[in-house]
Amino acid sequence: MANLLLQDPFSVLKEYPERLTQTFETPFHTCCVQFSYAGDYLAMGCSNGAVMIYDMDTTKPIAMLGGTSGAHVRSIQSIAWSRSGRYVLTSSRDWFVKLWDMKTPGEPFRQVKFGSSPWTCQWTFLSEWKCVVTVYEETHAFVVDFAEDVPHARELLASTELQEPEEEGDQKERDYGYTLVVCSHPKHTSVIITGTSKGWLKAYLVDGEKTELVCSYRFAPTNAKHIIMSQSGDRMAINSSDRTIRQYLVTVSDDLKEINFTLEHKYQDVINKLQWNSIFFSSNSAEYLVASTHGSSAHDLYLWETSTGTLVRVLEGTDEELLDIDWNFYNMCIASNGLETGNVYIWSLVISPKWSALAPDFEEVEENIEYREKEDEFDQVGQLEQQQEMDQAEEVRIDLRCRERYDVRGNEIAVDRFVVPLDYESILVLKNWHKNG
């Protein structure tokens, strides 16, 4: 965005937010948050099943899902925006995973009901309409295809897994436990990795209807709580119940048949021995990892440098325990919700005004500089020469049409971003409610 070109480059290019700049005092208790891909909107899932969309320009709510039929009736477990910003997935403890078209947010576009409460739902890179869902007390995750009016959910399991227990009879050598978390590989789009309640990672290769279990790896005898992958797909982090975040280097062989996890760092709170509530990577190759801590005594987000594993920053400013985290790289904001109040906190970059911008020929200097006249400073420049110079500038080709492809932070901006339509009818109804009794 063009404002970044005109601001102090050193401030603009800082790699993580520094200050708590905003608190959204939401009308309902927020339990999860997610930014739309380009950071235009923030979706908040609430404990009563409501889902609110805030506009980040006005920092006010702009839409509420399910205005005509209700969103969910139990607490929201997870939210996922589609890349274009047009569709939103929500999973809730009312057993539903719903897909919303932001063009008509009044009622769900499509929905699927599970036999129990889903944990998380996420978009995959398999195809436009496919997402993965993990469900309470289910051994396998589900791949849901929303392409049809009645979405189709099938278990994510390889044929080999189906036979295994039969062959070995009752004594299961490998009890993986329930599948709790899942993520898809951003570069190798057919690879999906799941994490289970017994500390197993399982990587699947999905090719149409065929699913293959490429590798399984036990990272620790514990419950997996989160699994995240960097945008580049090289790094992965697992948050688990043993109070540890494990960071892995992920390498995938060319034929995708072999996936290796190399442990890079373990993050633990050595003193307080706290659990981590949620984790998130910074953009591209994930140079930073941010986490929220469990327990009423901790109110901060911790930020580590992933290459060295050192803590570089503690994001402070709140008075309560923080739960979910989302980090947007377009507006360089981190959002997190508080456990007690359900408020949403936003950390961002603070760029101070440049006073020299108020006059065209001012220049800001770090400290006082003794004035020395430059050799040619007051030379009379011939009018002719000056004119020539200006004429030359007018000969250079200019492009008044093509948009810039990337912003200064390296985010792609030439993509079309879906605009949530304004609900004029609601504005009118609110305004006229009293007037017309």
Added chain:
Amino acid sequence: MGVLPEWCPTYSSRKKDPVTGEEVFCICKKPDSGELMVGCDGCDDWFHFSCLKIPQKFNELVFSFFCPYCQCGITGPGASSGNLPKTLWRRKCRLPECYKPCAENSKYCSEDHAVSYMCNLIGRVESKGFDAQDVLRQMLQNSDLEKFQKMGHEGVPTPPEGLAPGLFEGDARLRDLESQADKIRTLTRPEIEQQLKKLEAYVAWVKRVNHLLFTSASEDQDGGSSSKNSRALKRKKKSTKPKSICGYHPELRIVCSAEEFAPQYNESEIELYSVCCKLRCPRHLDWAGIQETSLRFQLETLESSLERLALLQKIREDQLKMQVYKELSKSKQA
């Protein structure tokens, strides 16, 4: 402390010109030149209208005046109490060009101005074929004061059919709003009510099954529905907290009567006719509650949708009426 407006110099307590010894006033610290001034109720100094940027025509509208220094607490009552006084104005006559204050219980300074204001108004609303005086006479003839005062309270009046034939019938948006409301009334709402009934029937069935399975004999007899089967079971089940099976069925289908179902129950089976028979079932926890809340919530939202649609229809109708009146007055001008 308040903030002085940008144009106001900082306070000076000077009362005399140091050179001429003349008494000086106002924020400009100049002697009285006969120019229009106003006395401050806070510090008893006098101020020029022009210095304070108050138009002279507001002369009669001042109710109680406080100078900038008193308004921000440098002088006057605000300096000690901290409650900053504000200049108060009288309401001006409704006629735009008149700057006299309103008479008591009136929006006008005088009866004359009331009449000319109304004449003005009528001049604006008249339409072709009608004489302004006629309209006024008709209005006054056919209505008493009460009616006259109520004019416009019921929203925009509907223009006579002759002036705007088929005003509402031909409007696509009105038809759309109507059909939305219709759909809710005839389709969506009955459907959800149906689902709710089904759920209630099923929940009742599960209750009955649980009753047959686990309720102790005494209660059973009170219920007056003791049967062989339940009597057979009652020996086994005796606990203070009544046990119950989960009872969840994905389609809420009642496969057989509770009396038939109960004897087939066997503690080791976790499912019977797709009905979940677990005693403690965390997986389906609160399934009935969730479904009931969801359906009731949907009914509630539908009700408010209907109210909303009715209101939108009214707003659209008002807008159509306004456009008709506007077109009429325009064609009159042309």
Added chain:
Amino acid sequence: MGQLQLNCTLRPPGSGNVLFTSAKISPDGKHVAVCEGTDIVLYDTINMSSTVVPTLHSQPLSDMCWSPDSQCIATASDDFTIIITHLVFGELHRLVGHTAPVTSLKYTFKGNILCSCSMDESIKVWDILTGTLLRTLSAHSEPVVSIDIPPFDPSILSSGSYDGLIRIFDTATGHCLKTLTYDKDWQSENGVVPISQVKFSQNGKYLLVKSLDGVLKIWDFVRGKVVRTFKSDQSNSLRYSCGIDFLYLDDEASDPVVISGTETGEIICWDSQTKQLLQCISDKHAGSPVMDISCLGAQMCSLSLNGECNLWKWTE
């Protein structure tokens, strides 16, 4: 290169003393809206029928802006207020806050923020959903008469003022990011040249600026350099902020056309790349200042102070 050809005359010159200052093609191309006194007159571009949409302004309108979804029109009035009118349901909001006539309006592409500028020297940013003021930007010392926001980039806002300065603001913080002016203006003895119009290129990288000496310039505003200069009215005493716009043809390879209305009723077209004069139309608008130029694709709408409104099409 092609030329503008008259498609139709939407309305002939008015006979009354109503002054016409703004006419805009809707983003969906279905309507042209013209400000007439305190009303909006909507012309259907297909069957040419017209509808009057009244506003509750008490003073004439000076500018208007279509919402990006073509459902609403915001109007700026001399009565210091802005009214947003929904074309189906009527008034949505009245935005009160300016302390002098409002001169120009612009929506961001998301349609939930409206920016306005006024003779009171300030720029205000409004939230459309609630109808409330988000922030006030005050950094000019004379009336601000024109503002623009690049399509697809709501992060910046440009303003042109009678103080001769063009400023670029950060919309989110209200900070001034850049000031553009001609060096010669600071040296000149007869004071600054007031700016009358600012308009971003489609990609938001350049800014077309017109000043009251009749000169148009295209600025590379990031580097603070003028990259093209065009001259229209040759006068030092212009009074009206006559319209300007870029006309973009569908052909991706073509350069946009710069179109400018003059105070003597002409419409001038230049090639933005070569600065070549492509067309000068002087047989319309009867010598009345061309107050608004509004382009959408190959379509162009021109409006003069006397109320004549023409619809043109660029043809090769």
